[in-house]
Amino acid sequence: MKMSLMKKLSISFLLTVIGAILIASFVSNYMVIRKFNNYLVDEHKEKVNKIIVTAQDLYNDTTGFSNFNKDELLRYAVLEELYIQVKDANGNVVFDSGNSHLQHKNMMETMMGNMMKNGMGKHFNMSLEEYMEETHSLVKDKKNIGTIVVGYFGTSYLNQGALTFKMTLNHSFILSGFIALVFGLGVSFILAKQLMNPLVKITKTANEMREGNLAVRSEVKSKTKEIEELSASINYLAETLENQEMLRKRLTSDMAHEIRTPLTTLKTHVEALLDGIWEPTEERFQSFYDEIERLTDLVDNLRNLAKLEQADLKLNKTKFNLSGELEKIILSFEPLYSKNNHIITSNIDENVWVQMDKDxxxxxxxxxxxxxxxxxxxxxxxxxxLKKEKEGICIKVKDNGIGIPEKDLPYIFERFYRTDLSRDKSTGGSGIGLTITKSLVESHGGKISVESKEGEGSTFILEFPKGIICENE
Structure with missing residues (x-):
């Protein structure tokens, strides 16, 4: 069963909050209660020590325990819920807070019953523990003056105040956990909604693109880096697909134009021959041949482009002098340029040796x-x-020709793309020359770019990595 991202995030965040609350509550409760119990035990020992000191102070060196004030010990026994018995050095009982420990037991049972009625006992799983007595020697001026017996039940140090504190502490943990749970649920809902809303909008944009609306754009603005990047990526994809669709339509139109022109010419000429309007002459057959050559060149260009896209180019790299090779290429173009009163010049760094595919x-x-x-x-x-730089090799080809319109610059290396200025039959090619050039440059690890201004000329820039440079032996 598939679950929405919002529900999944909410549940995950909520489970995390619950787990954190349970762990924190358990650890905190365990540590606090443990420390508090230790504190109560220490306090109980301090009470017993205080009673012992009180009993020792009541002893008189002259009369002993015969005339001491018993009210203070009795008050301790009642207030602290203890059984106290004092014996002199001869073992005679001089003070007893009760007839027996059973009386004290009844008193403790009464207290425990009251606590159970108030709901305290059920929170702490209390039960009446075994009655215990502690016997301590009474010493004054390094002289043994008797013994004191302090009796209590195992839970006697859990007085009403201590139990109230423990109950309040546990209630505070439960209340804090409930508040944290509600707060966590609210935060998880808000966070999930903040994540879901932009994702839903981006998904809607992607679905519209899938249905063919490539002009749609994601307008999502988010402070979350990943969502912002996803929105930008969707917009980039839409823009790229829209441009590709434009190029595809333009390619269809251009290819139809390229193929229709020679076919129309051939059809017209053949009809003229069939109708007897034209006589078959060598010049007319040469015209047929030229049109067929145009179609052949177009098919060859398509085949070459297909080869470039099928797989990575296989390069036959050799070591050669790039400076000398460029000079030879420029020299081979000089007759063509001078024939139409054009000039081709060079500014080439000497002795730049490379490892490249010369062809x-x-x-x-x-x-x-x-x-x-x-x-x-x-x-x-x-x-x-040709310049040898720290980053590698840079080759520039600058001209002062008609230039490239700014709107066409982003697509100049796309297959079959031709600017409106290059559609003249005498100059316009098939539109894949620069595409092939880009593939050849990139196969050497380089990159090609163009700078141009309409009416002023263009500069094609080839940048190759320094890895192709090698030293001359």
Missing amino acids: KLKQIMHNLLSNGYKYLKSQGKVLVE
């Missing part, structure tokens, strides 16, 4: 330099920089 590096630079070339303005410039 993948060439593909990365080819994609970036070709991409930069496509979007240069008249008499455009491209600068390639």
Whole structure:
């Protein structure tokens, strides 16, 4: 049976409170009662010692115990509920607080009966214990003057005041436990509600996302760190899914456009040949061939992207001079750039040796330099920089081309994404060149980013970890 989080939290917190109350009450009650009982026993011994001292003080060196005042000992016996008997040195009884201990027993039974009527006895499981007597020698000026017998029952030190204190103490534990239980129940309900309300709202947001509403966002504000992070994660997921959905729709539209254009051209040309409007010539067949090549390139790009996503790229790493390799790549692009009055320059640190896949590096630079070339303005410039830094290696490709709109920057490395400025047939590609480049860079443990301003140009930044750097032998 599934239980709601609120109920589970409330029950767990309540059980914890109950357990804590029981443990604290048991330990506290045990320690307090134990100490209090010890205190009562010590007090009883002090009473007996006080009676002994009183009896010794009543002795007269001249007359002995014959004329001493018995009222004080009798008062002690009555007030402290004790049986007192005093004998002289010859063993003669000179004082007796009662005819026998049975009289004292009857007095104790009467007291216990009153306590049971008042409800005290049932709280402490009291029963009349065995009658006991203590015999002590009476000594004065180092002379044995007689003996004193103090009789009492085992519970005699539990007087009315002591029993009342114990009962009050136990009642206070019970009342404190009840108040703590109610307080714990209230706190558990409040805490559970504070946790549940935002979670319910987040769950509602997630369910709306599942039903297709990707524009929904979690508006939960909480002082609980984990709930705040969960809300932010749900919003990030919703935003990511919304962007992916936008890219998917855009991909469908772009792919339809890319495929429809050459197919429409081929269809129109073939219909013209079938209707006899056109004569089959070499130039027209070349046009057919060009359109078919466009479709072939598109399919090849899709296949290459699929390979990149199937598994991690297998790198064939070798040691080589990155500085020299970049110079060679730049040199190979100079004819293309100069043909259209563009300039490609470099600012490269010398003798930077690395352990990388040389072919993948060439593909990365080819994609970036070709991409930069496509979007240069008249008499455009491209600068390639290589810097060896403490954190690793940084390669930058700067151009002064048309730039990238700010709204497109977050998606520039997404598959098949092309900005509105790159949709011209003469320049626009399939939209996966930068996606492939990003995968190749990341396969070397690096990262790629872009800085751009529309109308002023773009800078692609490649950052590789220092682990790929090696020393020249």
